[in-house]
Amino acid sequence: MEVTKNNFDDLLPEIIEAIDQCSFLAIDCELSGLSVTDEKDNCFETVEERYQVVRKSATQFLVVQFGLCPFFYNAEKDEFTHKAYNFYTFPRNSGHNTPNIRFLCESSSLDFLASCGFDFNKLIYEGIPYLTFTNEEKMRTGFEKRVAFLNEENSVQLTVPENLSPFMEETEERVKRLKLSHLTEITLNNLSNYQRKLIFHNIKPKYANSLYFETIVVSEEEGDDKESERSVSPTLKSDDEQPEVKDDKSETVVKKEKKSSKTKPSRRTKSRVLRVAKLSTEEQLAREAEKKKIEMDNITKNVGFSKVIRKISQSNKLVVGHNMLLDVSHTVNQFVDELPPTLAEFKVLVQATFPNLIDTKLMASSHPFREHISSTVLYDLVKRVQSDPFTLPEAKKLQTNNSVGYDLNDRKRHEAGFDAYVTGLCFLGMSQYLGVLHNPKKRRVLPDSPVVMPFLNKLFLMRMLDITYLNISGTDLTPSRSHVFHVTCPDTATGKNIQNWFGQFGPVQIWWRSETSLFVSLNDKEQSAFVIANIDSRPGYKVIPFEQYQKQQAEKKRPLLSRSPDREEKDAAPASPKTFPGSGEQQKKRPKTENKGSTQVKQLFHEPTWN
Secondary structure (H helix, E strand, O other): OEEOOOOHHHHHHHHHHHHHHOOEEEEEEEEOOOOOOOOOOOOOOOHHHHHHHHHHHHOOOOEEEEEEEEEEEEOOOOEEEEOOEEEEEOOOOOOOOOOOOOOOOOHHHHHHHHHOOOOHHHHHHHOEOEOOHHHHHHHHHHHHHHHHHHHHHOOOOOOOOHHHHHHHHHHHHHHHHHHHOOOOEEEEOOOOHHHHHHHHHHHHHHHOOOEEEEEEEEEEEEOOOOOOEEEOOOOOOOHHHOOOEEOOOEEEOEEEOOOOOOOOOOEEEEEEEEEEEEOOHHHHHHHHHHHHHHHHHHHHHHHEOHHHHHHHHHHOOOEEEOOOHHHHHHHHHHHOOOOOOOHHHHHHHHHHHOOOEEEHHHHHHOOOOOOOOOOOOHHHHHHHOOOOOOOOOOEEEOOOOOOOOOOOOOOOOOOHHHHHHHHHHHHHHHHHHHHHHOOOOOOOOOOOOHHHHHHOOEEEOOOOOOOOEEEOOOOOOOOOOOOEEEEEOOOOOOHHHHHHHOHHHOOEEEEEEEOOEEEEEEOOHHHHHHHHHHOOOOOOOEEEEHHHHHHHHHHHHOOOOOOOHHHHHHHHOOOOOOOOOOOOHHHHOOOHHHHOOHHHHHHHOOOOOOO
16 A cells, blocks of 8 residues: 555554554665765674664665555464555655755665656655654754744844834834724735834734734735735735725735736745734633644644654564665664664664564575575565475455555565565565474464574674674674785785685685775684785785774774773763653563573574574
8 A cells, every 4th residue: 555645644543553453564665775885895894883884874865665564363264464555755844943854865776766666756745754753852842942932032122223114103003903993803914024023022012912913824826727816915005005805804905916818837825924813811822822732733743654663663563674774774763763873772772663673584594594595685585485395374465445465466576565565475484484393393383483583683784794693682793703814905906816825825715895905714714823924925915814904993983082081981881771752661671582482492493593
């Protein structure tokens, strides 16, 4: 089901109900770009360093489409069904304190999306707005501060410039006539910002208990198929110098314009006018309360798609993705809160947002699946789990009044909703295979089964040679890299040159970082102790152990000024859990199922990657 700002509010109750009732959720994101630089991934980064790369991407590109696919299990019928939602998301500037988002686009990513039929017009015109918790709070407190500031500022009388004295005298005379007449209000149009300011400062305080002054926004439609109505300031001319249209309750000065002989497209314009109305003190307070409610309701509306993410967070449901580190990072940064500067804080934030995550790419890359899966690309994977030794359960569309799902025959590749659906199927196919290996066999494996717990909260790391995942709820792997060396060389060097140079130490693997920089890994780790002392010296070539290379990189990043002991102590302090409105204490804890069936896990996974 395609979801835009036009139908989001209508569909939201159904989406919330689906999240509450589902067995698990699959997600996918389409992004405006992937990489901030052209640098190749460093296959020997630390997990902290990889997080910094991901953070730089997630804070500069946009999630332009979010796919959500809830899967449901009916125990009586022993069957899975699904719904699917495809959200277009786009930041909108809707008034005071609304963040004006600046973001990057990557030409290759936009070209790829366009080739897949992505509708960029729909994204910009109909994308659903969103707010992080921080931006929502800024808007609410900003409104309160703005009201308090204006109330205080308007109490100070201003000096009226000589050229505006006639205008102010005319306006005050108009206000006096309103107070003495049978009219309930007048509207003052075509005022500059400064003219309105003078009225609020110099005229409004004189009538504080009987007249209510407010600036309102008026929409007008322009075009030649109808007569256009344009408001004219009654203060610029006397009443008998211009045609008027009045009723017995209010006074509005309107000038009728004839149709234009030229054809112009119809469009709506907005203008600010000042309205003065007869209101008692009690009525003025009620009007202020009404305006505040309208403003707060507008902020709530602008929370938009973030409401869906908050509901997922509160539900504690398992969230499944494919190669989902980027998706999770972008989702948290865009819809929850800005990504923190350190990996430790990132883990706390992700755990508070998504307590239960499973990455199907990590599953497919790990024992016991890797022996049967040659390609972990999403569409290759879903095809593989449909054949022996896997069994893919059927997950039909759950048809309702509004929402529909997908079918594998649909040609919707790289539509976020469809990719989320395919990801969910991959999880079902692989998790059922775990049931086959279990002793005794499990006829049906559900998301909270102990046999899937070894994969919980571990996100696949692309192009990392000896660290396959980031452990959101635990300690990351720190393998020894004593057999790895960093080499700088002339740009004329070739892989064959390097292999011959290291040939005396046995077979090696080479990973280029640039034309003049590469890593060399020895297959025979015992030879690593002899490299520096015995390798031939070559002009323009330099070899250093990986540990020394890391220290050099750290020195480059270190600030020029020495750090104070207080700062070091502060930096060393453990990250405190971050909580958000509506997030429960249970979200900061690992799920109870984490420790279930540990003996079965050990029997099942003879070579678990995470040991």
